[in-house]
Amino acid sequence: MEKQEIRTFGRRHGKKLSPRKLSLLANILPAILPKNIENAGNLILEIGFGNGEHVRDLAIRNPESIIIGAEPFMNGVAALLSAITTESDNQIMDEYKRIRIWPDDVRKILHDTNLRFNEIWVLHPDPWPKAKHEKRRLLNADFLNLLGTKLAPHGQIIIGTDHWEYFDWISQQVKKTALCASFPPKSKIHTRYAEKNMAGTTEPKYMILTNQ
Numbered sequence: 001m002e003k004q005e006i007r008t009f010g011r012r013h014g015k016k017l018s019p020r021k022l023s024l025l026a027n028i029l030p031a032i033l034p035k036n037i038e039n040a041g042n043l044i045l046e047i048g049f050g051n052g053e054h055v056r057d058l059a060i061r062n063p064e065s066i067i068i069g070a071e072p073f074m075n076g077v078a079a080l081l082s083a084i085t086t087e088s089d090n091q092i093m094d095e096y097k098r099i100r101i102w103p104d105d106v107r108k109i110l111h112d113t114n115l116r117f118n119e120i121w122v123l124h125p126d127p128w129p130k131a132k133h134e135k136r137r138l139l140n141a142d143f144l145n146l147l148g149t150k151l152a153p154h155g156q157i158i159i160g161t162d163h164w165e166y167f168d169w170i171s172q173q174v175k176k177t178a179l180c181a182s183f184p185p186k187s188k189i190h191t192r193y194a195e196k197n198m199a200g201t202t203e204p205k206y207m208i209l210t211n212q
């Protein structure tokens with residue numbers, strides 16, 4: 001990660017984890033860190049996956065792809081691990097075997113690897129609504145430019161948020177980059193924050209960014 005990058009996420013740890021989740025973090029997570037995947041074929045990245053509902057959907061909908069989920073909130077990481085393993089013997093279920101988890105700030109893995117992604121998803125990024133926190137917004141022009149350099153040919157960045165003011169702010173940031181934006185009508189993608197709808201809007205808005 002570049003030195004001095006400002007923190008874009010809230011807590012790293014929440015309420016106490018169950019013994020099962022602690023065991024999954026200790027024993028399963030190390031085996032599914034995103035290592036040795038440079039030549040693994042189609043790669044999909046989800047940034048800030050929360051509890052990982054959409055990472056699981058991606059794995060099911062893209063059986064030929066490796067799905068990397070990045071999330072520094074360890075309770076979210078543990079929730080995803082719990083959902084992709086069997087309770088009886090903590091084995092990863094077949095349909096989720098292509099999921100890899102980066103349990104940290106996504107910017108570290110982006111700066112430290114040469115991975116190229118066919119899709120990069122960012123759903124309900126933290127909106128940091130107070131003016132004094134605006135600098136914590138992840139989807140600023142610099143970060144969007146970085147994502148653009150990490151796309152495979154014809155790759156896409158898909159962004160969705162119910163926080164319309166942040167959506168408009170991101171659209172303004174895109175104008176300062178070399179990326180092209182389109183705003184296709186998209187049916188609501190189910191994630192925990194889409195359901196929470198803390199912004200109180202009628203629906204999330206989505207945009208797709210490409211290098212062409």
Ligand SMILES: C[S@@+](CC[C@H](N)C(=O)[O-])C[C@H]1O[C@@H](n2cnc3c(N)ncnc32)[C@H](O)[C@@H]1O
Binds near residue numbers: 049050071123
């Ligand atoms: C509002 S939550 C949304 C979670 C999920 N996408 C959803 O829709 O339910 C935003 C998530 O982004 C994560 N996040 C913020 N900055 C990040 C970063 N630099 N790298 C990876 N994840 C980040 C936070 O930890 C948080 O879990």
